[in-house]
Amino acid sequence: MTGLTDDQIEGLRADTPGCGPDHVHFNHAGASLPSRQTLAAITDHLRLEARLGPxxxxxxxxxxxxxxxxxxxxxxxxxxxxxAFAxxxxxxxxxxxxxLPPLRAGDRVLVGRQEWGGNxxxxxxxxxxAGATVEVIPSLEDGRVDADALAGLIDDRVRLVSLTWGAANSGLVNDAAAVGRVTRAAGVPYVIDAAQVVGQIPVDVAALGCDMLKAPGRKHLRGPRGTALLYVRHDFLxxxxxxxxxxQSAPWNSPWGADHSPVSPRDDARxxxxxxxxxxxxxxxxxxxxxALDLGVAAIRARIHHLAQELRARLDAIPGVTIRDIGDPETRSGLVSFTVDGLTGSAVRTRLADQGLTLGANGVPYTPLDMTARGLTEIAxxxxxxxxxxxxxxxLANAVAGLTP
Incomplete structure (x- = not known):
């Protein structure tokens, strides 16, 4: 059911300094806890830099x-x-x-309802x-992007489809592959923000049909903050x-290249x-x-999905608590969003932090389209x-129950 054995989990926890009795981390969607191996790789190299020079x-x-x-x-x-790394x-x-090519007057950019606020x-x-427009792709009843509706929106003025794959304010996971089939057929550039997906759900960029995809290292990959991955399809370069x-990205040509230019960008994502x-x-x-590769992302996915479903059931049973997750229950991520009557998401986070429980909170600026569409101002x-x-x-469930009226 979980994909990983109890002995494996206890061994992994023992190798994670942040796992302890006095502090429970429930903010892996913000930044997860690094392993001792990750810490050692960083500190060993810093010592080498101090000894030899960076x-x-x-x-x-x-x-x-x-x-x-x-x-x-x-x-x-x-x-x-x-x-490429970033x-x-x-x-x-x-x-x-x-x-990407600059936008021009009349151009259109299409985004999903869960698009990250910064994007x-x-x-x-x-x-x-540029005098262009940003338009929202219609959603299915469960909140996910409607790929069929997207197909009806595309014309020769659409220059980009941008999709946040996993929502930052709920467990929703969009059908990114269905969107990819539409964009590939139309020849429209397709960029995926996979921040809440990579590391907890298997990713196959070939099956997704995307042209570019990014993910930070600090979330479910358990990598250090200040790192990120960027995939760029070779045929899209x-x-x-x-x-x-x-x-590095365009070494100077000396003598100049065949095109008589000193500038020759690399022929890969770098x-x-x-x-x-x-x-x-x-x-x-x-x-x-x-x-992540050693454990297998499929096994990671199975355990996270099971735990998230269990947590939703526990929280949903508490009077005064409302689960705010949307999307297909079978494809939801490990992010469980909820509200407590009479408290903002930030207040919930603060009060639980006093009890050694670390959570996140999300307001309108982070996922403005979806929060506004659902009439939400903040979630825990x-x-x-x-x-x-x-x-x-x-x-966690007992602590949340203690916050309710």
Whole structure:
């Protein structure tokens, strides 16, 4: 049922400094807890930098970074040349969208109702400057994006479809592959924000049909903050023009190339990658990626889904508590959103933190379209990991029950 044995979970918890009796982490959707192996990969390299110098240590770690890139590719069913690293999820998404052809007057951008607030702000800003529009794809009754309706919206003015795959304010997981079938048939660029998916749900970029996909390392991958993955489909590279270049993304040609230009961007996803990055953090990300691959994301998914469903049932049984999750119950993520009568999501988070329970809270700015559509101003969100024990679900439910009128 869970995909991972109890002995495995206890071993994983023992290797996670953040797992302890006095503190229970239910904010894995915000940032999860790193393993000792991830911490060691980071600190060992920092010590090497202190001893040899950062540039010299970085040269010695080149193979380790290459292995991290290969692990990321394996996780997504991509090629290593289709993976770029970035310093955060928003940076990766911003690099991807900034590399697309500029919008023009009359152009249209289509987004799902769960689009992340930062993405939405960026798209509206770009559209306003160009005289273009940002439009919302209709939703099914359960809140997921309606791929059939999307097909009816597409015309020759649509320049981009952007989809946040897993909602940040509920357990909803959109049918990203159905959207991909529509965009691929229409030849429209398709970018996926997979921040709440990668690391807890299997990802196959070939099956998704997306052109670019990003995910931060700090969430369900349990990697360090300040890292992110960006997938760029190789056949899409000719449509990608980086907003800026450096000595890694476009090494200077000397003598000039056949086109008599000194500028020749790389022919892989690293044309969107900066030469300036924390090697220590990338090695830590590599350790986190290897752990996910060793455990198997299908097994991780089975355990997280079971725990999240159990938590929903416990919270739903408490008078004064309302589960705010939408979408297909069988495809929901490990993020459980809820409200407590008479309390804001932030107040719930604060009061539970006083009891050693760490949760998240989400307001309108983070998922403005969906929150507004459902008349919500703020929700509390408890996100589980495969590290979570069933007894911790009871502890959280009892604490929430103590908050109700």
């Amino acid at each position: 540039m010299e240590a970085g040269a010695l770690a080149a193979e380790g970074v290459a292995k991290a890139r290969a692990a990321a590719a394996t996780l997504l069913n991509a090629a290593p040349g289709e993976i 310093t955060g999820g928003s940076v990766a998404w911003g690099m991807a969208v900034a590399s 939405l702000t960026t798209l509206h800003d770009k559209a306003a400057r 000719d449509k990608v023009a980086p907003a800026w270049l450096d000595v 044309r969107l990658e900066s030469a300036e990055a924390s090697v220590a953090l990338l090695l830590g990300l590599g350790a986190a990626l290897n752990l 969100r408890a996100s589980v990991s495969y590290l979570t024990r069933e007894g911790e679900l009871d502890r």
